[in-house]
Amino acid sequence: MLLVGLIAWLGGSYLMRETKLNGAVPTFQPVSDTELQLQLSVRKSDGTSGVCTVRSQGTDGSVVGQSDFQVPAEGSSYDKVVTLRTTARGTTAELLGCTPDKK
Numbered sequence: 001m002l003l004v005g006l007i008a009w010l011g012g013s014y015l016m017r018e019t020k021l022n023g024a025v026p027t028f029q030p031v032s033d034t035e036l037q038l039q040l041s042v043r044k045s046d047g048t049s050g051v052c053t054v055r056s057q058g059t060d061g062s063v064v065g066q067s068d069f070q071v072p073a074e075g076s077s078y079d080k081v082v083t084l085r086t087t088a089r090g091t092t093a094e095l096l097g098c099t100p101d102k103k
Contacts, residue, residue: 046074053096
């Protein structure tokens with residue numbers, strides 16, 4: 001009986017993990033003192049939409065930009081170069097997290 005419970009729990013965990021958005025920012029490049037281009041890559045279940053939050057810090061460690069980027073429901077992955085507006089030259093591009101839309 002314990003084995004059946006463990007299998008059910010693991011299966012449920014796997015399904016829940018697959019419906020979440022798993023994102024990354026593999027590359028970024030400062031374009032100017034007020035813009036940072038970054039590649040936003042998200043793995044997800046087809047039909048799951050949501051939002052990913054990215055921030056950038058300046059040389060002194062202060063936050064110079066933060067924005068939410070919409071992830072469309074279509075497809076099982078989303079890969080796009082997006083522009084993050086900043087108040088000073090950004091030296092980092094950090095993905096704070098991705099949240100699926102509530103249905």
